[in-house]
Amino acid sequence: MPMELLVTLVLALPIAGFGLTALVGRRLGTRAWIVAVPAIVVTWAIAMVVVWTALSGGFGTDGLHFTLYQWVPAGDFTIEANFAVDNLTAVLLIVVTTVGMLVHVYSIGYMAHDPGRWRFFAYLNLFMFSMLLLVLAGNFMLLFAAWELVGLCSYLLIGFWYPRPSAAIAAKKAFLANRVGDVGFALGIFAVWTTVGTLNFTDAFERLSEGLAGGQIEAWAITGIALLLFCGAVGKSAQFPLHVWLPDAMEGPTPVSALIHAATMVNAGVYFVARANPLFSLSPEAMFVVAAIGIFTAILAASIALTQNDIKRVLAYSTLSQLGYMFASLGVGAYVAAIFHMTAQGFTKGLLFLGSGSVIHGVHEEQDMNRMGGLWRRMPITHATMLVGSLSMAGIPPLAAFFSKDEILGEAFKNGFLWVWLVGIVVAALTAFYMFRLMGKTFYGPSHVDPAVEPHVRESPRSMTVPLILLAIPAALLGLVLGLPFGAGLIGQWLEPIFEEAQLNLGLHHEPVQILGVDGVLILVSVAVATAGLAVAIRLFGFHWPLRGDDTEAQPERVAALTARAPRLYRASFRKWWFDELNDLLFVRLGGRVAHFIWWFDRAIVDGTVNGIGDVVQGAGRDLRRIQTGRVQNYALGIAIALIVMAGGFLIVTAR
Amino acid sequence: MTLPQTVPFLGWSWNDLLFLVLATALLGTALMVVLGRNIIRSGLWMIACFATLAGVYALLGTPLVAAAQVLVYIGAISVLILFAIMLTQTKGGPAALVFHHQAWAAAIAAVVLGTLLALVVTSTEWPLAGEYAATSVRAIAQLLFSDYVLPFEIVGVLLLAAVIGGVFLAKRDEPRDEPHGERPE
Amino acid sequence: MSQSLDSYLALSALLFAVGTFGFLARRNAIAMLMSIELMLNAVNLAIVAFGAFVPSLRGDASVIALVVMAVAAAEATVGLAIVIAIYRNRRTPLVDEYTQMRE
Amino acid sequence: MTVAELLAIAPLVFVIGLAIALVVVDMIRPHDDRLIGIVAVVGLVVGLEVVLLANGDGTGVFGGAYVRDRLTFFLDLVFLAIALLTILFAPDYLRPRGLPMAEFAATLLFAISGAMLIGGARDLLVLFLGLELLVLPGYMLAGYAKRDGLSTEGAIKYFLLGSFSSAIFLFGLAFTWGYTGSTRVADVAVALQGVTGPGLSAGLAIGLALLTSGVAFKIAAVPFHYWTPDAYQGSPTPVTGYLSVGPKVAAFALILRLFVEALAPLKADWVDAIVILAAITMTLGNLVALTQDNIKRMLAYSSIAHTGYMLVGLAAFAGAPAGSPAAQAGLEGLLFYAAAYTFMNLGAFAVVTALQGRTGVTSQIATFAGLGRRAPLAGVLMTLFLLSLTGIPPTAGFFAKAYVILAAVQAGGWVSVLAVVAVLNAAAAAFYYLRVVVWMYMREAPDDAQPLTDSWPMKAGLAAAALGTVLFGLVPGVIIPTAQAAAQALLP
DSSP states (O other): OHHHHHHHHHHHHHHHHHHHHHHHHHHHGGGTHHHHHHHHHHHHHHHHHHHHHHHTTTTTTTOEEEEEEEEEOOTTSOEEEEEEEOHHHHHHHHHHHHHHHHHHHHHHHHTTTOTTHHHHHHHHHHHHHHHHHHHHBOBHHHHHHHHHHHHHHHHHHHTTSTTSHHHHHHHHHHHHHHHHHHHHHHHHHHHHHHHHSOOBHHHHHHHHHHHHHHTSSOHHHHHHHHHHHHHHHHHHTTOTTSTTHHHHGGGSOHHHHHIIIIISGGGHHHHHHHHTHHHHTTOHHHHHHHHHHHHHHHHHHHHHHTTOOBHHHHHHHHHHHHHHHHHHHHHTTOHHHHHHHHHHHHHHHHHHHHHHHHHHHHTTSOOBGGGOOOTTTTOHHHHHHHHHHHHHHHTOTTSHHHHHHHHHHHHHHHTTOHHHHHHHHHHHHHHHHHHHHHHHHHHSSSOOSOTTTGGGOOOOOHHHHHHHHHHHHHHHHHHHHHHOSTTSSHHHHHHHHHHHHHHHHHTOOOOOOOTTTHHHHHHHHHHHHHHHHHHHHHHHHOEEOTTTOOEEOOOHHHHHHHHHSOGGGGGGGHHHHHHHHHHIIIIIIIHHHHHHHHHHIIIIIIIHHHHHHHHHHHHHHHHHHTTOOSOHHHHHHHHHHHHHHHHHHHHHHHHO | OOOOSBOTTTOOBHHHHHHHHHHHHHHHHHHHHHHOSSHHHHHHHHHHHHHHHHHHHHHTTOHHHHHHIIIIIIIIIIHHHHHHHHHHOOTTOOTTTTBOTTHHHHHHHHHHHHHHHHHHHHHSOOTTOOOOOOOOHHHHHHHHTTTTHHHHHHHHHHHHHHHHHHHHHHSOOOOOSSOSSOOOO | OTTOHHHHHHHHHHHHHHHHHHHHHBOBHHHHHHHHHHHHHHHHHHHHHHHHHOGGGHHHHHHHHHHHHHHHHHHHHHHHHHHHHHHHHHSOOBGGGOOSSOO | OOHHHHHHHHHHHHHHHHHHHHHHHHHHSTTOHHHHHHHHHHHHHHHHHHHHHTOOOSOEETTTTEEOOHHHHHHHHHHHHHHHHHHHHTHHHHGGGTOOHHHHHHHHHHHHHHHHHHHHBOBHHHHHHHHHHHHHHHHHHHTOSTTOHHHHHHHHHHHHHHHHHHHHHHHHHHHHHHHHSOOBHHHHHHHHTTOOSTTOOHHHHHHHHHHHHHHHHHTTOTTSOTHHHHHHHHSOHHHHHHHHHHHHHHHHHHHIIIIIIISGGGHHHHHHHHHHHHHHHHHHHHHHHTTOOBHHHHHHHHHHHHHHHHHHHHHHHHHSOTTOHHHHHHHHHHHHHHHHHHHHHHHHHHHHHHHTSSTTOOOBGGGGTTHHHHSHHHHHHHHHHHHHHHTOTTSHHHHHHHHHHHHHHHHOTHHHHHHHHHHHHHHHHHHHHHHHHHHHHHSOOOTTOOOOOOOHHHHHHHHHHHHHHHHHHHOGGGTHHHHHHHHHHHOO
16 A cells, blocks of 8 residues: 555645645745745655665556546446556656756746746646656556646646747747647547547556457557657647747746646656557558657757757757657557666756756846857756766767667667658757757857956855756766666667567567677667767867867858868868868858758748637637627527428428 | 498408408508607507507408407507607607617618518418418317327416516616525535 | 418418518517417417317416417516617617617 | 435525525624635535435435435536636635625525425426526626626626527427427337337428527536637636636536437437537637636637537437437536536636735736746645646546547447547646646746735635545546446436
8 A cells, every 4th residue: 555655645636736836926025935845845755765665666567556536436437546556657757756846946046037937946846746647647547637638737837938929929829739639649549448438548548559459449549549649749849840849848937848848747758659559550551650740850950950040949840750759669669768768868858948948047037048058067967967968868888878879779770660760860960960069159268258257157056057967967977877888778678578569560570780780780870870979069169178178169250261262272171171171161151051941841830830720719709709780680590490401400300 | 231242342241341441551651660760659659550560460260360360469468569769768868869870770670671571471382372272260279188188288387487587687686795594615 | 261270380480480570670679579479379379279280288278378378478568668678778669779889 | 295205405595595694684783705715615515415415315305306316416416516616716706806796695695595406306397497597697797897898798698699589499398298298208219119210290300400509608618609709808807717617517417308208219410510519619619718818718729628528428419329328428527527617617717816816916827927936825725737638648637638538439420520629638737727827937026916815715716626536536436436326327
């Protein structure tokens, strides 16, 4: 019983924190965090006990299942409030509670001067509850409840700084995109229920696969259900074509971006597809769609990230791109790699967002990277931690994201999805490039900070830097701990049993990793590509070599100068010239054009369509309201005509 | 002298003739009610219409209903309506503006509805319909106090509710400036 | 003719239609109320006619008709009270001028 | 009158007696609104107790004209809750406007007694009388602020169209009587056995059309809904709250007794009409609600949309084979929806009422600006009610929608398409409900914003409404068995 109690506490503490903060928070003034933050710290501690028990095999292979109470006792339609803790849940719990706790602590400093901080902490606690509910839910209905709640919290937090009109619009857009996805998700859940008559994950997946094997359920029905459910994941995890909300969601406070829009909520879609692996693996078509949408989002978002100047937007597109990776990974059957990447990405992106928040805080709420630069001296801790995060994102060994990304690419290649691998490699190069473009523009080179602000730039308070340092540790070491030895790391040991059935359905069998064979080559290729992207970015945008203690200067002027004097004279520096010129051509001119086109397409067509749906609906409502003329006789005539139509209809229908 | 069994020349029964006369009068007076330009005249035509209908009820062998028709509709409702007409007569209002400009649409709708209903009711085989028979008052009285005792009581409640609310709405009163009792803070 | 259910029902249907026309076409609230009374009378006629021709409804129909009359009286009371109340505010009984609320 | 008969109608008699008692109290102590309020509230609480005690075994009384079964029990509880909440919310609105409490409470209780009569009626004439007893006081309540032009305008529109539809409905009843030769629900159902199917008698078909049109008006289904926005906007706000739930739930009770009991043998003939009505009602209600700037008008259109969702439950019953679980689930969903809707919608109107406690506050959505800051508790409660109306889990509204939609999916055929329409509509509806949330939390209050009233009755009522909304969502088990029993009582 104690374990059940602990899991219940994990849910109860955040919601209690929300209730208390919402009720009395306003009277707490600057100490609005006094309830909310300790609640999450304790939650974290309890969650760690649960996680430890789960991962050390305390719950067996099937995990811990328990029912809190019977939620809906309605005969056929009976739903229990039941929770499940298995190794997949445990991994998610680590990310959610750890990043959540650090973001809470970080927010103490970040929101210290905001008059609405009590609301902020209340929402944040509510979000933690919803997210934990989402992870722990043992059936579709409970998951759906959590799914809607995290969407609501996200909506409230994006619109937190409502005096900015852009924030209100962004909140609305996030809600709209999520609603579109949720329609499919809800229909999918209803379809599951009518097909198998249960909403419990375990039972439903079992009956679906039995039904397919026994011939009671058609293959297209399975594909249909999987795709409907996937709609929800597309909305929540911001995949093409519903990705438009995530970049705009950066209007919310930075801790929110870090927690909700990078590390936890956006992963909900990935988590769900992984949770539903027995279902998805039954339908090769659905798997293909997942892979295609994932990898397309990955390349689309990466190409857009190249040219953005808002620091948070670059990170947002990067998040999109990495989520795309995860879906691609799920689609090719590399479930473990997807969850591994999600974990690595959760910590790394959380770190990068909090770091960017620290930078934005430091330069007085400036987000344009063209008005930053040279900050590494002023903000050493922020710089160092973000460097770790960027290297990890770029896929440089031995940092966390290197292992996970490498595993995704390797599995895609080996499972026969060559196209996924090819696109993935390009994305890897782009990722390294834009991450170091971001680092260069922010931290290196001459300062472009507003001269009025410049003297006041200093490192953020400890409540902000300590979480950065704490997040940098997993971002650096997680891969080594979980991913080594290749193909047989801890993460694989934890998660493989969960995906066993899916692997069987897909006909994939686990081969030992040949470090001196194909795997080694793949690793080398991906590292080489990443290094190349990183090197180009360093050339163009500068770097500070910490060990050598000297700088690589940012290049724009030098490139311009070099190309102005006939560049042929500098054949001696051919290599350099070639790089610069090609980079100029590829990334600044051609790449810029392409990226600009993609950006335009994204804004005008995709985004326009999403907004257009809302406009059409509103327009229809506006036209329809005109029938309400205010004149009783018009109403009466309307009723009389409806009566005649109804009478005619009844006569025709009954006379057939 | 005795009347012939049937109407001379036409061969109808006297009852049929009576029915035709009453039916024509009923529809005619009803049309005068809805078409009349002067609302007071409409009210008076309505009384005539109700009286004709009482005749139809008598023809149907339900003298009690006919009597109630006269008492309730002519004696109470019509008087009430005429009274309200007097109260709300707009002085010097343009008398021509009797009909709404959708009157043509209304006419079409009414004709369609009337035709539809008339065709349907006449073409329907009413499965239980038998021979015509008059209703005895005694039977009605018995039913009213046995099977229909609940509806009978509820009608009383309905009238009470209508009176309580109607009096409140129709009475002219000044707003109460100071509510009695203490104000909640 | 007077011995046939159909003729009474047809008469009732036509009276109902006349009432409907009045309700749809008249502008005066009281004229509309009168039209509703015509419609209720039409229904009553149908009920009484059924009573005269359907043996199992013989007494019932009369009772129902009486009840409907009482309901009509209550309805008229309420309606006229409302008409008088709105006439105090608007100084007109013409319903199509009551269009402060629309759309 | 036998003891069994008295016991069966005891709650009804009690409520009518309470209404008369209020008038008498007002004569003895004129204008003592507080006393009236106390008597009414205490009386209604006792009334709830009477309902619990009089819980009968389902045998018909008055020759089968009235029955106290599990459905009557369920509906009586809902109607008394509606009355209680409305009376708790009303004083804050009536008092500053100088409107007397006694006539209000008495008229409301007469209407409620009409609703309770419908709930237990198994006789077509009694159903009609109950309906009239329900709506006539309703017209008067709509015009209760008789010096207010909008209130009387709404009242006369409601009255004229309502009487028109009553006449249509009565004509339909007349055809049913003529065809079946009886007014008793049980006899009608027996008489109609075996007459369904192709070649249904034209008289019966037109009777069905008239009856459907009549009840569609009372539940405010499109295209019979025209009265709703005007009557809701014009009425005094507590009355609007009442009108949005009381007559609607009662009209659904009428549908249960008339269509589900008496006309069940013909359900294959009327299911198509219900499916179409449900689809266009949901869609039009939600679409037009999106464009409204007046909160009462917006909630009026939203209530039209909710009618559509409830009709989905009815369609599930009618579309599913007789005796199948889906048929019962549809009715259960309808009943659960009615109960959930009562609490969440009355709660939302209560917050509007509290906002308008001072005279001169309009019903524009803009009056909600900054409410989250001005009155955090009211803001949180309003958010709760709106989320429930949207159908966000785990509130009562979520289950209500899930219940009817799942029943519709289970029913199969055309009715399943309704499930998709309902899900799409629920998605669209979020926008106008959340617009109010945006006004409350994302706009600054104007400087001259009036404070909210917070009398004890208002607080108690809000607490009760919030409790219902949360409880039916978190622990729907508190009401589902009662709803199930009520649905079973309807099915043979």
